[in-house]
Amino acid sequence: MILWAEAVASVVLVALTAWQWHQVRRHRHDSALKALAVGVTTLAFIMTMSVADFPLTAPIHDVLRAISFTNIAWTLLFYCFSIFFLLAQVENERHEPRRIRRQAAAEFVLYMGFLIPGLLALYTADPDFFGRDRDPDSYLTARNIIYYIGTAFYPILAWSIGATRAIGYLRMLAHTWARFAAIGVIIAMGIMAFGVNGVSLVRQGLYIAYPGSKWPVMSDLYNTGRIGGQILLVLALVSIPLVSLTARFRERRELDHKNRYAQKLQPLWKTLVAEFPDVALPSRRSAESLDPELGRVMIEVSDGLAYLAEWALPAEDESTASHVATALGAKREAAATPWAASIEPSMADEPELPQWEPDFPASEWKLRAQWMLQLQDELLHRDLLAEQPVSGLK
Numbered sequence: 216m217i218l219w220a221e222a223v224a225s226v227v228l229v230a231l232t233a234w235q236w237h238q239v240r241r242h243r244h245d246s247a248l249k250a251l252a253v254g255v256t257t258l259a260f261i262m263t264m265s266v267a268d269f270p271l272t273a274p275i276h277d278v279l280r281a282i283s284f285t286n287i288a289w290t291l292l293f294y295c296f297s298i299f300f301l302l303a304q305v306e307n308e309r310h311e312p313r314r315i316r317r318q319a320a321a322e323f324v325l326y327m328g329f330l331i332p333g334l335l336a337l338y339t340a341d342p343d344f345f346g347r348d349r350d351p352d353s354y355l356t357a358r359n360i361i362y363y364i365g366t367a368f369y370p371i372l373a374w375s376i377g378a379t380r381a382i383g384y385l386r387m388l389a390h391t392w393a394r395f396a397a398i399g400v401i402i403a404m405g406i407m408a409f410g411v412n413g414v415s416l417v418r419q420g421l422y423i424a425y426p427g428s429k430w431p432v433m434s435d436l437y438n439t440g441r442i443g444g445q446i447l448l449v450l451a452l453v454s455i456p457l458v459s460l461t462a463r464f465r466e467r468r469e470l471d472h473k474n475r476y477a478q479k480l481q482p483l484w485k486t487l488v489a490e491f492p493d494v495a496l497p498s499r500r501s502a503e504s505l506d507p508e509l510g511r512v513m514i515e516v517s518d519g520l521a522y523l524a525e526w527a528l529p530a531e532d533e534s535t536a537s538h539v540a541t542a543l544g545a546k547r548e549a550a551a552t553p554w555a556a557s558i559e560p561s562m563a564d565e566p567e568l569p570q571w572e573p574d575f576p577a578s579e580w581k582l583r584a585q586w587m588l589q590l591q592d593e594l595l596h597r598d599l600l601a602e603q604p605v606s607g608l609k
Contacts, residue, residue, distance in 0.1 A: 235256070286334065290373075297374070385398070403447035413440075479588060490543070496514060
């Protein structure tokens, strides 16, 4: 079951890696995104190679074990985690980009200062020094201490630095799900740091304090931290593109909905623009466009109703449609007379013009569009709008 979970996670990570590098190509100057892509690629390689242990891949595993690639990749993953939250501050105007990048480079030197001595301690040791049946006295040697400080202590240090920076980064995130994804990454990396490297350091301390002792529970904690942290990290990382795709889908759906509303409102819109050409706003789309922007349509309808209010007369009833119909008829009747140019609107001298349209909040564009549609339907029943509306709006 665990193997299958790791296999599925590795496949997902490979796909996520491709998506991350696609984002890097789209945003070539985003250093934080590059660090994230390197980290995801590293994790994908670690998990894929841990699952793909077949005779065909045996030569690759031999080479990777010879250079202790797991230690290199594991510590690189935590370095990327740490500097991601540093480089993400580049977009913040309060921070200087050059200083941040210099700090990231300095932390890479620090990373090498931990990793290289640890690897040298491993490379120059006897083949059996780090074996299962090693001498209990070897745990207290300088070689063993240097190796574990370089390969096991650094991930904990890098996670601590990155988690501290993440507090400020979380404040920058406006999207709730993006904040949850970032918190998930922080927790998962913490589980991996303390569940794997922390357990390794504690186990070394126990071996020193109790020579010759065995602590099988530590192996269980180690595997739990490694597998659990990796799977949680995959879930957190996958949620990032899923949230992005969901947001894009919602935006596209809302845009389509707005376009349908704009199409539906054409009779009222074109009538008012024809009556008051001055309300037409500059736009890349012409008035004959099949899908004019809804925002433009509603603004021009509102302005047209405001101009039309100057022609308001007593109506048959108090409904908005009756007042608009009466005013529209008065204006058209005045325009049809030979001396139309000399006729002034009926309420030009009144201190206050009627406001037919309610005040809608900017976020309530749908309510505003629906109010205009209802007004349009009532005017269509009065045969004041020539063009029939477009059907199919839900």
